[in-house]
Amino acid sequence: MAKTTKIKKEKPFEALLWDTAIALRGNVEPSEYKHIVLSLIFLKVTSDKFELKRAKLIEEGQEQYIERPEFYQMDNIFFLEEISRWNYIIGKAKQKEIAIIIDTALHTIEKNNPVLRGALPDNYFSRLELDESKLASLLDTINGFDTQKDSSLDVVGKVYEYFLSKFALAEGKGKGEFYTPKSIVNLIAEMIEPYRGLIYDPACGTGGMFVQSIKFIEAHQGNKMDVSIYGQEYTSTTYKLAKMNLAIRGISANMGLKATDTFSDDQHKDLKADFVMANPPFNQKDWRKENELLDDPRWKGYDVPPKSNANYAWILNIVSKLSANGIAGFILANGALSGGGEEYKIRKSLIENNLVEAILVLPQNMFYTTNISVTLWILNKNKKAITRTIGSTTRQYRHREEEILFMDLRQMGEPFEKKFIQFSTDDIQKIVSTYHQWQVAPIENVPEFCYSASIEEIRKKEYSLVPSKYIEFINRDEQIDFDVKMATLQVEISQLLREEEQSKQDLLTVFKELGYEIKL
Numbered sequence: 001m002a003k004t005t006k007i008k009k010e011k012p013f014e015a016l017l018w019d020t021a022i023a024l025r026g027n028v029e030p031s032e033y034k035h036i037v038l039s040l041i042f043l044k045v046t047s048d049k050f051e052l053k054r055a056k057l058i059e060e061g062q063e064q065y066i067e068r069p070e071f072y073q074m075d076n077i078f079f080l081e082e083i084s085r086w087n088y089i090i091g092k093a094k095q096k097e098i099a100i101i102i103d104t105a106l107h108t109i110e111k112n113n114p115v116l117r118g119a120l121p122d123n124y125f126s127r128l129e130l131d132e133s134k135l136a137s138l139l140d141t142i143n144g145f146d147t148q149k150d151s152s153l154d155v156v157g158k159v160y161e162y163f164l165s166k167f168a169l170a171e172g173k174g175k176g177e178f179y180t181p182k183s184i185v186n187l188i189a190e191m192i193e194p195y196r197g198l199i200y201d202p203a204c205g206t207g208g209m210f211v212q213s214i215k216f217i218e219a220h221q222g223n224k225m226d227v228s229i230y231g232q233e234y235t236s237t238t239y240k241l242a243k244m245n246l247a248i249r250g251i252s253a254n255m256g257l258k259a260t261d262t263f264s265d266d267q268h269k270d271l272k273a274d275f276v277m278a279n280p281p282f283n284q285k286d287w288r289k290e291n292e293l294l295d296d297p298r299w300k301g302y303d304v305p306p307k308s309n310a311n312y313a314w315i316l317n318i319v320s321k322l323s324a325n326g327i328a329g330f331i332l333a334n335g336a337l338s339g340g341g342e343e344y345k346i347r348k349s350l351i352e353n354n355l356v357e358a359i360l361v362l363p364q365n366m367f368y369t370t371n372i373s374v375t376l377w378i379l380n381k382n383k384k385a386i387t388r389t390i391g392s393t394t395r396q397y398r399h400r401e402e403e404i405l406f407m408d409l410r411q412m413g414e415p416f417e418k419k420f421i422q423f424s425t426d427d428i429q430k431i432v433s434t435y436h437q438w439q440v441a442p443i444e445n446v447p448e449f450c451y452s453a454s455i456e457e458i459r460k461k462e463y464s465l466v467p468s469k470y471i472e473f474i475n476r477d478e479q480i481d482f483d484v485k486m487a488t489l490q491v492e493i494s495q496l497l498r499e500e501e502q503s504k505q506d507l508l509t510v511f512k513e514l515g516y517e518i519k520l
Helices: 012-025 030-059 086-091 098-112 122-126 134-141 153-171 182-194 208-219 237-247 311-321 341-352 425-440 454-460 482-513
Strands: 197-201 229-230 274-278 322-333 354-360 375-381 386-391 393-396 404-410 414-418 418-420 450-454
Touching: 012 134, 012 153, 012 482, 030 086, 030 122, 030 134, 030 153, 030 237, 086 098, 086 134, 086 208, 098 134, 098 354, 098 482, 122 182, 122 482, 153 208, 182 322, 182 454, 208 237, 208 274, 229 450, 311 322, 311 341, 311 375, 341 454, 393 425, 393 482, 404 425, 404 454, 414 425, 425 450, 450 454
Parallel strands: 197 229, 197 274, 274 322, 354 404
Antiparallel strands: 322 375, 354 375, 386 393, 404 450, 414 418
């Protein structure tokens, strides 16, 4: 029998670049290393763009302008002094002071380009005391990254996105909050269609929602100049990553003057957004002090959200920012779908005010930081009949003030990175088309997938937004709260482990009393 030859699938460039870069990490934690690698990629990209523009000026006989910042900034290109240029840095890669040279380059770029204020790491390379040979090798690796390889493809964006996702995976549970999985961001963008107007994210992480909004516009032959972007981020290092992420793609955004808390220091107080996209922290505790923010205008007309959990504070912050026709898509933990107290009162008001349009429960293991199932909420300030045009598609929406669409997506998705789940392109298409069809005309309820509930039905179920209370299930028992069940099982397992440890200690005591020293 003739031997069959296996064709080895070639790794994409971004994966090869990642493998090489991560091999040089040494003992630096991923949470620190991401700032090193992404800063160097930023330096390489901005320098390549600068050199291209510089060569063009010379070619056009405008050599006298090659050191004038305004001739670069007019084309959304950062001006770089010689000490900030990639060739200068590479030329000194083997020197002992290379960390200081890189820090100086980053500082000088930020100083000369006001739009980058607060975006770049400050004395990061010097402070970390990196192994000089590894840093030199990393520079050499990134030097091989041809950022101008194919102008028709977003090569730079693809690499940056890949590195962000891989670092989020590397940091894992409890740390990778700066990144929302790409397929979830894609789903939100395709559902709310941020095509024209003002876009806001109150907990923007590294800016993934904004990046996907621009991709959505370009995919539908729109103009990215037709949108304005506003965001806020609490963590300083993540704020810098977001500004770099957007700058590297030429996306202009108002991120506020600094990294700060959205609740205690709202950087966009008077903002009215046409689109809100967000993945705020899940079940955030003690987000305000006992007697603080009680009269905040963001809660006007609603009860004050409990300080024990910020879920409804995020919801009301989003509601307060929506324009008259604004629409929002955001992720929350499933606990916000039901429950009593102030949360019940706020949820009831949101439903009676006809703001809740759709509730979609997502599969478990989609996030790198938690394995719980979470929910995508769609809020709409205008559920009446309106007409909207996206690219070449025009939709006439029907009046749906008295309905909420529920979708259960927990049986959807495909394996990703062995232990995670992501939505496939077909999954997203099915979800989005169902939602948009429902907006235009009544749809048939599908067991174990979707159900359009009337407000009267929801009133009878005590304003619960748990999809399994409305969707018909045939082959699954959905009376079980799987998150609660998982928590119970974890407690039981912990108890068994404690009992096993106690049994082991008792056994060792018996042997010791018999004169034997045994180690288990």
